[in-house]
Amino acid sequence: MKTIAVIFGSRSAEHDISIVTALSAIIKPLEATKKYKIEAVYIAKDGSWYWDEKLKDIKLYQSGAIDEFMRKAPKVQLQFDNGLTLVKSSQFAGRKAYKKIDVVFPATHGTHGEDGELMGLLEMANVPYVGCDVPSSAVAMDKVLSKLQTQAYGIVSPKMKFFTKSEYSENVEGWLKAIKTDLKMPLFVKPARLGSSIGITRVENEKELVNAIEVALHYDEKALVEEAVANLIEVTVPIIGNDELIPASVEQPLPKDDGVFDFETKYMNQGKGGKKMSGGKAGAQGYSKIPADISKDLYDKSLETALGVYKAVGCQGIARIDLLIDSKAKKVYFNEINPLPGSLYNHNWRASGWSNVDLVTRLVDLAEERWNAKQKLTTTFSTNFLKQF
Amino acid sequence: MTVIIDGIATNYVQEGSGPTVVLLHGWGDSLKTFDGLAKSLKRNYTVVRLDLPGFGGSDAPKETFSLSKYAAFTADFLNKIGQEHIYAYLGHSNGGAVCIKGLASGVLCSDKLVLIASAGIRSDYQGKKKVLRLAAKAAKLPTNLLPKQTQNKLKKRVYGAIGSDLFVAEHLQDTFKKVVSEDVVAEAAMIAQPTLILYGKQDTATPPSYGERYAHQIEKSNLIILDRAGHFVHHDAPTKVDTAIEEFLV
Numbered sequence: 001m002k003t004i005a006v007i008f009g010s011r012s013a014e015h016d017i018s019i020v021t022a023l024s025a026i027i028k029p030l031e032a033t034k035k036y037k038i039e040a041v042y043i044a045k046d047g048s049w050y051w052d053e054k055l056k057d058i059k060l061y062q063s064g065a066i067d068e069f070m071r072k073a074p075k076v077q078l079q080f081d082n083g084l085t086l087v088k089s090s091q092f093a094g095r096k097a098y099k100k101i102d103v104v105f106p107a108t109h110g111t112h113g114e115d116g117e118l119m120g121l122l123e124m125a126n127v128p129y130v131g132c133d134v135p136s137s138a139v140a141m142d143k144v145l146s147k148l149q150t151q152a153y154g155i156v157s158p159k160m161k162f163f164t165k166s167e168y169s170e171n172v173e174g175w176l177k178a179i180k181t182d183l184k185m186p187l188f189v190k191p192a193r194l195g196s197s198i199g200i201t202r203v204e205n206e207k208e209l210v211n212a213i214e215v216a217l218h219y220d221e222k223a224l225v226e227e228a229v230a231n232l233i234e235v236t237v238p239i240i241g242n243d244e245l246i247p248a249s250v251e252q253p254l255p256k257d258d259g260v261f262d263f264e265t266k267y268m269n270q271g272k273g274g275k276k277m278s279g280g281k282a283g284a285q286g287y288s289k290i291p292a293d294i295s296k297d298l299y300d301k302s303l304e305t306a307l308g309v310y311k312a313v314g315c316q317g318i319a320r321i322d323l324l325i326d327s328k329a330k331k332v333y334f335n336e337i338n339p340l341p342g343s344l345y346n347h348n349w350r351a352s353g354w355s356n357v358d359l360v361t362r363l364v365d366l367a368e369e370r371w372n373a374k375q376k377l378t379t380t381f382s383t384n385f386l387k388q389f
Numbered sequence: 390m391t392v393i394i395d396g397i398a399t400n401y402v403q404e405g406s407g408p409t410v411v412l413l414h415g416w417g418d419s420l421k422t423f424d425g426l427a428k429s430l431k432r433n434y435t436v437v438r439l440d441l442p443g444f445g446g447s448d449a450p451k452e453t454f455s456l457s458k459y460a461a462f463t464a465d466f467l468n469k470i471g472q473e474h475i476y477a478y479l480g481h482s483n484g485g486a487v488c489i490k491g492l493a494s495g496v497l498c499s500d501k502l503v504l505i506a507s508a509g510i511r512s513d514y515q516g517k518k519k520v521l522r523l524a525a526k527a528a529k530l531p532t533n534l535l536p537k538q539t540q541n542k543l544k545k546r547v548y549g550a551i552g553s554d555l556f557v558a559e560h561l562q563d564t565f566k567k568v569v570s571e572d573v574v575a576e577a578a579m580i581a582q583p584t585l586i587l588y589g590k591q592d593t594a595t596p597p598s599y600g601e602r603y604a605h606q607i608e609k610s611n612l613i614i615l616d617r618a619g620h621f622v623h624h625d626a627p628t629k630v631d632t633a634i635e636e637f638l639v
Contacts, residue, residue, distance in 0.1 A: 199398075201391065207471060214393045
């Protein structure tokens, strides 16, 4: 029986969401297959790693007992032995417990995980892992880089300006003038590398713009300001695959009355904040329509754009592509990529005919296929360089 | 919406139009406590409510805050969002104490004031503190043998039983200790604004006697004690509270 380590938590604003993704959307269906032995690996908010069966119980986190658990439990060490082995004190006669891992299923959202950092560690260990690799994760999590990358492939995104904290603070007036000259209000101001709509502000005038930039740069060293899309319909497309891509349905999240699909609507209200329209379903992240209530032409354009983005950024395994549609101009814009969608967006996959078990099993297979293909590459070659020294 | 005030990401909601009414929530609470009240007020007023540092969607303060600091923070916040003239402040519980401190010192400025179950009278708390100190000393030895988690649970229960909010926001314990050591009764005498004072008859956290003391101190005040209402008067008797406030603000 293969052993899969599901790694979740981490030092991220989306730490708690990651726990739900890991426990309900990944560990449960993987265990239901009876094909794998699942090891739960939790990264605490302070960055410490823990590995224990108890970590599979949601009540541990809900009750706050996790603090007591962490006080007593041994921390995990990682052993890189052309593969990955988890090591911890067995708390018995100074012995250590070891567990060789066959596949890793990362379930971290946001910083220190979904952004490619965890994938770098797994690449160094040379262990198969689910989802996007280092470069695609890093590009996907950076709203500026992902837009620049996809623009090179002819994919359209809203007109934008971007800057780092130091660039902005050195020339505030210059940046404000450039934004006013080149972009049309209303605008969205966003931290470049933060997920879950944290720190995003819609602005209508210069006063709001100044405050919004300050907010975005409070959360990230890099921010972008982009034009809002008129006559907006937001849609999102979950996709899986390495070379052969399979899209789920085009889904239409339904925003709150104020038109903002923010962190609260996504995670806190469980849909209560969304406008409940006929056919709307309360998914993992609020109300949405599956499939989206748009014309066939726009539906097809959305699928085409999403698949184009996935390929342009080099996503693998799984990702979700968010798009913005101008319903009058019939134009589809790329908005952002989620390399690891919350709860794998399994509500959409279920609506598209994939059970939770089908989804996680396929993702594990894709991880192994990519790893096997990579083993065939030559990564070293012999030279007499050292002998000449 | 969010703005950055003194390096603190501050969550706020601004809605409606007309003269500006600013709502300040109590300890361990958030701007959501005023969802119902804001809904009726926004028909005639610009209603601004914020999550004070450490609560709701706002960052925790990096230093220990006092009532004066919360008042100064509120003034900076209003200045930043361009609210220059405030028609009325409305404070619930600890938010009321912040209003009194700010208006008495001139850090805040408004035409009117509404206090709902306002805190800021600390004589009771000093008594509770003494009892707590004695109880803590007596309980320390036997509880030291218990696991840390059980010790913490027990502590929370004891503090809760004596009506202390020390563990309501554990990350703000130093600020809490600072805030509850500040009594604003004397300062309330300096409030010249017409003031509406609302208390719940069944309130045990800030009993109606607090309202009577504030009414005595504030010259142009009107005290209303609502029956079948506890500390969250605006939740327990929403219609009566809405009507009283709307009539007062006209």
